[in-house]
Amino acid sequence: MKNIFTFTFLTLMCLTTPLHAQMWEEENAGTTDPKDAGDTPENGAEADVEEAPVADPDPLIIKSHKKYKRSKSLDLIGAFGYNPTAGTFANNSLGLTFFAVFPSLDDGFLDGINDSFNLEAGLYSEWSWAGYTVISHNFTFMPAVGGRWNFHLTPKWNIYAAARLGVQLGNYGFLPGGAGALGASWRFNEDMAFRVEMDTRHLFNLGVSFPY
Numbered sequence: 450m451k452n453i454f455t456f457t458f459l460t461l462m463c464l465t466t467p468l469h470a471q472m473w474e475e476e477n478a479g480t481t482d483p484k485d486a487g488d489t490p491e492n493g494a495e496a497d498v499e500e501a502p503v504a505d506p507d508p509l510i511i512k513s514h515k516k517y518k519r520s521k522s523l524d525l526i527g528a529f530g531y532n533p534t535a536g537t538f539a540n541n542s543l544g545l546t547f548f549a550v551f552p553s554l555d556d557g558f559l560d561g562i563n564d565s566f567n568l569e570a571g572l573y574s575e576w577s578w579a580g581y582t583v584i585s586h587n588f589t590f591m592p593a594v595g596g597r598w599n600f601h602l603t604p605k606w607n608i609y610a611a612a613r614l615g616v617q618l619g620n621y622g623f624l625p626g627g628a629g630a631l632g633a634s635w636r637f638n639e640d641m642a643f644r645v646e647m648d649t650r651h652l653f654n655l656g657v658s659f660p661y
Contacts, residue, residue, distance in 0.1 A: 493494045515599070519552035520660035524644065530652025542577035544651060550597070564578045567597040569613065573650070589619035591626050603635040634658060
């Protein structure tokens with residue numbers, strides 16, 4: 450009888466032990482030791498984040514179809530050079546030019562090209578000297594009006610061609626005058642731009658522009 454009781458007790462223990470083990474595993478399946486959690490954002494590690502591409506601060510817009518609002522500006526230009534028609538440095542000059550620039554065509558003349566057209570009105574003032582042994586000095590003032598065709602390469606860079614007509618007042622009285630020019634401007638910030646220009650009146654022009 451004692452042997453039967455012992456056999457029955459051992460049989461029940463063998464049958465119930467796997468069941469208790471399975472229940473214990475299921476109850477603890479959702480519990481994880483933080484030390485074994487690995488590198489996760491919840492555990493303080495940095496998550497892998499894909500960096501966004503960096504935008505070009507000065508993209509090409511020469512073929513942009515967007516509508517741009519052009520600004521008026523006041524331009525002040527210093528000049529140094531010689532008379533290109535004479536082809537010699539025997540006719541040097543220093544000058545100071547002022548222009549008021551007024552946008553006329555915001556969209557320009559060419560389809561698919563980001564260009565514009567401005568009207569200019571201003572004043573040339575020059576001091577020139579000529580000669581090798583005997584130096585002559587001349588002072589000239591020339592009110593002028595003209596047009597400037599702009600090509601907007603980027604939001605900061607702009608190249609242009611200009612033509613101006615005026616009347617010269619100087620040592621030789623009143624004479625018709627004018628100039629053709631090629632130039633470029635670079636916008637430093639919202640309130641100022643730098644411009645460089647070569648024209649038929651002076652060899653080299655360097656100035657600043659103040660949009661408003």
